[in-house]
Amino acid sequence: xxxxxxxxxxxxxxxxxxxxxxxxxxxxxxxxxxxxxxxxxxxxxxxxxxxxxxxxxxxxxxxxxxxxxxxxxxxxxxxxxxxxxxxxxxxxxxxxxxxxxxxxxxxxxxxx
Amino acid sequence: xxxxxxxxxxxxxxxxxxxxxxxxxxxxxxxxxxxxxxxxxxxxxxxxxxxxxxxxxxxxxxxxxxxxxxxxxxxxxxxxxxxxxxxxxxxxxxxxxxxxxxxxxxxxxxxxxxxxxx
Numbered sequence: 001x002x003x004x005x006x007x008x009x010x011x012x013x014x015x016x017x018x019x020x021x022x023x024x025x026x027x028x029x030x031x032x033x034x035x036x037x038x039x040x041x042x043x044x045x046x047x048x049x050x051x052x053x054x055x056x057x058x059x060x061x062x063x064x065x066x067x068x069x070x071x072x073x074x075x076x077x078x079x080x081x082x083x084x085x086x087x088x089x090x091x092x093x094x095x096x097x098x099x100x101x102x103x104x105x106x107x108x109x110x111x112x
Numbered sequence: 113x114x115x116x117x118x119x120x121x122x123x124x125x126x127x128x129x130x131x132x133x134x135x136x137x138x139x140x141x142x143x144x145x146x147x148x149x150x151x152x153x154x155x156x157x158x159x160x161x162x163x164x165x166x167x168x169x170x171x172x173x174x175x176x177x178x179x180x181x182x183x184x185x186x187x188x189x190x191x192x193x194x195x196x197x198x199x200x201x202x203x204x205x206x207x208x209x210x211x212x213x214x215x216x217x218x219x220x221x222x223x224x225x226x227x228x229x230x
Contacts, residue, residue, distance in 0.1 A: 014226060031216075033216070033217070035216075035218075037155075042203060042220035042221060042222050043157070043203075043218070043220050043223075045218065045219075048217065050216075050218050055216060056216045056217060058217055065160070066223035077158055081126075088155055090156075090229075097216045100147070100159060100162055101159075101218060102159065103149075103157035103158075103159075104153075105155075105156050106155055106156070108155075
């Protein structure tokens, strides 16, 4: 079965640079979620989209922005990167906001 | 705000034996969803099992089953006939239904690291 696709899988950036993470949901899934998991931590919710509209927002820094496109893929844009942004970023998708979230493999971001 | 507590940072089990991972949560809502996710060394988040709060019957998926005690706000995961491939970090997660004005986000516990000994 098709799963959530995230790209890139690994990313290395310098401080103050910009990064863009991409997420391609499971086919027919219209809801996308972004989570951040720091080293040794549990995942923390950042933001979600349903039918291309932002549906919920968590502890997402103002330096981060995200959107969902007409084909339901989503991008997380991160600017002015800080060392503390180094983490595993998960995208999850569901068939509607009431359904189970299925996670992608994550993008491992390292900020030097 | 809802909170999820996993009181066992680490657990170990012998291969073929049974182990139970604990999870408690705090909520004032009556309807919600609970999940167990598994995160192996690859760090992929894999859904193990899901429980709707309105269902009294405990969910079961092959060797994985839950003991859902709504009044006690407890949601433990039992793994039977443990296999080496079960070794992973296990996260308990809570989600409130958006239809009740709740958030769509998953709230995770801190996780329990399960080691399976051959």
